[in-house]
Amino acid sequence: MKAFIRFFSSVKLAIALLIILTAASILGTLIPQGRSAAEYAARYGGLAGILVRFQFTDLYHSLWFIALLGFFGLNTAVCTLTRLSPKLRRARRPQVAADPKSLAARNPKDRFRRSEGLPAVRTEAEEALRAAGYRVRSEKAETRVSILGRKRIAGIFGPDVVHLGLLVLLAGGIVSGLGGFKTQIVLREGETAPVPKAAFEIRLDKFTTEYYPDGSVKDWTSAVTVLEDNAPLRTADIEVNHPLSHGGFNFYQMSYGFDWETASVEVLARKSGDPGFLKALELKPGERAPLGDAEGTEIFLRRFLPDFVLGEGNRPETRSFQPNNPAVLIEGIREGRKVFEGWVFANFPDFARMHGTEADDLAFELKGFRAGQYSVLEAARDPGVPLIWAGCLLVMVGLGLAFYWPTCEIRAVLEEAPSKTEVVLGGQAAKGRDRFEKEFAAVAAALRRSS
Amino acid sequence: MTESTLFAAAMGLFALSALIYFVFLFNRRESTARTAFVPVIAGLVVHTGALVLRTVESGHAPFTNMYESLSFLSWATALAFVLVNLRFSIPRIGPFLMLIVIALMALASSPLMPKETTPLVPALQSYWLWLHVSVTLLGEAFFAVAFVASLMYLSAKDPAKKDKLDAVGYRAVAVGFPLFTLGGLVFGMVWAQKAWGRYWSWDPKEVWSLITWLVFALYLHTRIVMGWKGKRSAWIAILGFLAALFTYFGVNYLLSGLHSYA
Numbered sequence: 001m002k003a004f005i006r007f008f009s010s011v012k013l014a015i016a017l018l019i020i021l022t023a024a025s026i027l028g029t030l031i032p033q034g035r036s037a038a039e040y041a042a043r044y045g046g047l048a049g050i051l052v053r054f055q056f057t058d059l060y061h062s063l064w065f066i067a068l069l070g071f072f073g074l075n076t077a078v079c080t081l082t083r084l085s086p087k088l089r090r091a092r093r094p095q096v097a098a099d100p101k102s103l104a105a106r107n108p109k110d111r112f113r114r115s116e117g118l119p120a121v122r123t124e125a126e127e128a129l130r131a132a133g134y135r136v137r138s139e140k141a142e143t144r145v146s147i148l149g150r151k152r153i154a155g156i157f158g159p160d161v162v163h164l165g166l167l168v169l170l171a172g173g174i175v176s177g178l179g180g181f182k183t184q185i186v187l188r189e190g191e192t193a194p195v196p197k198a199a200f201e202i203r204l205d206k207f208t209t210e211y212y213p214d215g216s217v218k219d220w221t222s223a224v225t226v227l228e229d230n231a232p233l234r235t236a237d238i239e240v241n242h243p244l245s246h247g248g249f250n251f252y253q254m255s256y257g258f259d260w261e262t263a264s265v266e267v268l269a270r271k272s273g274d275p276g277f278l279k280a281l282e283l284k285p286g287e288r289a290p291l292g293d294a295e296g297t298e299i300f301l302r303r304f305l306p307d308f309v310l311g312e313g314n315r316p317e318t319r320s321f322q323p324n325n326p327a328v329l330i331e332g333i334r335e336g337r338k339v340f341e342g343w344v345f346a347n348f349p350d351f352a353r354m355h356g357t358e359a360d361d362l363a364f365e366l367k368g369f370r371a372g373q374y375s376v377l378e379a380a381r382d383p384g385v386p387l388i389w390a391g392c393l394l395v396m397v398g399l400g401l402a403f404y405w406p407t408c409e410i411r412a413v414l415e416e417a418p419s420k421t422e423v424v425l426g427g428q429a430a431k432g433r434d435r436f437e438k439e440f441a442a443v444a445a446a447l448r449r450s451s
Numbered sequence: 452m453t454e455s456t457l458f459a460a461a462m463g464l465f466a467l468s469a470l471i472y473f474v475f476l477f478n479r480r481e482s483t484a485r486t487a488f489v490p491v492i493a494g495l496v497v498h499t500g501a502l503v504l505r506t507v508e509s510g511h512a513p514f515t516n517m518y519e520s521l522s523f524l525s526w527a528t529a530l531a532f533v534l535v536n537l538r539f540s541i542p543r544i545g546p547f548l549m550l551i552v553i554a555l556m557a558l559a560s561s562p563l564m565p566k567e568t569t570p571l572v573p574a575l576q577s578y579w580l581w582l583h584v585s586v587t588l589l590g591e592a593f594f595a596v597a598f599v600a601s602l603m604y605l606s607a608k609d610p611a612k613k614d615k616l617d618a619v620g621y622r623a624v625a626v627g628f629p630l631f632t633l634g635g636l637v638f639g640m641v642w643a644q645k646a647w648g649r650y651w652s653w654d655p656k657e658v659w660s661l662i663t664w665l666v667f668a669l670y671l672h673t674r675i676v677m678g679w680k681g682k683r684s685a686w687i688a689i690l691g692f693l694a695a696l697f698t699y700f701g702v703n704y705l706l707s708g709l710h711s712y713a
């Protein structure tokens with residue numbers, strides 16, 4: 001046990017761990033993480049097997065990296081704890097009695113003689129320290145009075161608060177890793193879906209995309225209602241950067257898409273031989289409707305592609321689910337027979353050409369299309385998050401204490417001699433030496449001047 | 452007055468001060484150092500005007516592309532120098548810090564950097580953009596001061612000068628480390644949690660911020676607990692600043708990740 005504590009309280013171990021953690025972290029940014037086995041094989045050849053086996057390809061979640069973090073946490077905890085109790089003792093019950101020789105070895109220091117008697121000088125010294133903001137303790141032993149003045153004593157605990165904060169952060173990470181849960185919920189407008197592992201449902205009332213004047217996306221908003229047993233509890237707008245928190249879950253706007261399966265398409269038909277003929281049809285893919293011409297043609301909307309490209313083997317397909325190049329495949333049917341077909345493009349109205357036995361003089365235009373949108377929300381429950389914020393707060397408070405709340409100490413030893421008092425002053429500050437030296441000089445000067 | 456005129460004027464003023472500072476390096480006159488400090492202050496004021504104008508024109512925080520964030524980083528570096536010089540009067544680091552400021556501004560105005568203001572993509576529309584980027588870059592500016600002080604420490608001969616450079620390096624880290632922790636790590640985690648729903652995703656930019664932070668933690672511990680002042684300490688501060696630079700530039704151009712916009 002002793003050996004264990006000695007090992008884990010060593011700052012040398014901390015330094016070694018800091019170096020190893022840094023090196024491992026660098027390695028993880030050089031090897032792409034979480035790719036497919038084929039990609040590693042192509043990139044690293046024979047080395048790929050070893051990389052995968054030792055989890056260099058998922059380094060930050062590998063057993064050995066987590067073990068390193070664990071060691072680091074243990075090191076911080078043991079190191080801080082073993083130093084804490086002597087520090088606490090020094091803060092709460094400091095030794096007041098001091099020896100003039102050891103004070104004279106301090107920097108800054110001062111020594112002088114006062115013609116007043118010991119009790120008067122003692123009061124004055126205590127007053128001078130108090131006036132400078134110091135908390136004063138003093139002790140008398142025979143002909144000698146020792147005075148200890150200190151301020152901002154909390155500063156010496158700065159590093160401990162930082163280290164405690166780090167432990168809380170690590171604990172938060174563990175809790176997130178073990179208790180965290182996230183899932184994606186896809187909702188069309190009007191749809192309700194249960195939230196997995198929760199006792200409530202969520203309904204998408206409306207999904208809107210806002211654009212900048214130049215056409216780029218400004219924001220996505222899902223207006224939702226939270227329901228419990230079909231009874232509405234609350235409504236909220238979920239936007240990027242503005243998640244909804246409910247029942248221990250956070251809901252984030254992750255992505256969105258168009259529901260092309262149920263898109264409704266508006267097609268205009270004209271006849272080159274008959275300028276008076278103009279017919280607008282509204283169809284969904286798979287639907288047919290009579291054109292109302294003399295030939296009794298029926299229009300069948302076979303396919304709708306939001307982003308038309310010719311893929312492999314010149315087969316039409318969609319490149320994305322964004323309406324970049326919308327196109328419909330139209331068929332003309334007369335007396336139950338397909339007599340023509342052709343693609344009609346929204347972006348290239350002159351491109352539409354019908355092929356078939358009876359295409360005659362019909363021309364089509366893809367006038368518009370309406371597709372419902374679906375919104376993808378991420379539902380996440382992460383019980384580690386409060387610990388993370390608490391850890392961050394502790395680290396910041398600790399850093400403030402460690403660097404900007406410098407503990408200062410001024411000691412005085414007053415020695416009674418016939419018809420005079422010998423005074424020795426010594427000061428000590430871990431940080432902010434230049435300011436402290438000025439303060440020390442001011443206290444010393446005040447005490448000298450009074451004579 | 453347009454933003455780019457103000458930017459060019461600030462750069463001219465910083466160049467002027469660098470010139471005078473190099474004269475100071477040879478003649479060692481107090482008065483020369485004081486003269487060199489005047490265009491630094493003037494440049495800082497003009498540069499502040501450029502940043503404000505940019506913010507007003509674009510309607511959002513001036514750190515959404517490389518030009519904007521480089522401009523802010525050079526401003527922050529000049530500010531860090533001014534503060535450190537006012538507090539510790541160490542004009543000796545002036546010439547080299549001004550060179551860094553000018554180099555950052557030259558890089559910002561190179562034709563490679565897109566300069567036009569673009570509308571903010573949804574993920575960047577948050578006041579956390581302000582907090583996260585400005586505080587982080589301010590912290591890195593103080594690391595730049597520590598970097599210059601450490602390089603000069605390594606090349607200086609006079610023990611008194613060396614002591615001062617060592618102390619200034621430490622004090623710059625003592626400012627930079629809390630700022631970097633707050634801006635880079637804490638605000639970064641808060642924002643990531645708000646925008647992506649996870650406070651930490653081991654994205655390369657996050658990992659390199661962590662690496663930078665670990666290197667400076669190493670600096671503090673070797674110094675406080677093992678008493679490594681001077682040479683070794685200076686080397687660690689130099690490595691730390693290089694890690695910060697890599698976090699800033701290298702990750703964007705050499706590694707890929709979520710932080711692709713700035």
Ligand code: HEM
Nearest residue numbers: 009010011014072075076079159162402665668671675676
């Ligand atoms: C990345 C992780 C760490 C950070 C950010 C950190 C932070 C700090 C800070 C800011 C200080 C004060 C430094 C100063 O006053 O200049 C400090 C001091 C110290 N740290 Fe750490 N620390 C870390 C890990 C550790 C570990 C693992 C140990 C375990 C051995 C450790 C041991 C110490 C000790 C012994 C001190 C001096 C304490 C004192 O002066 O009372 N630190 N640390």
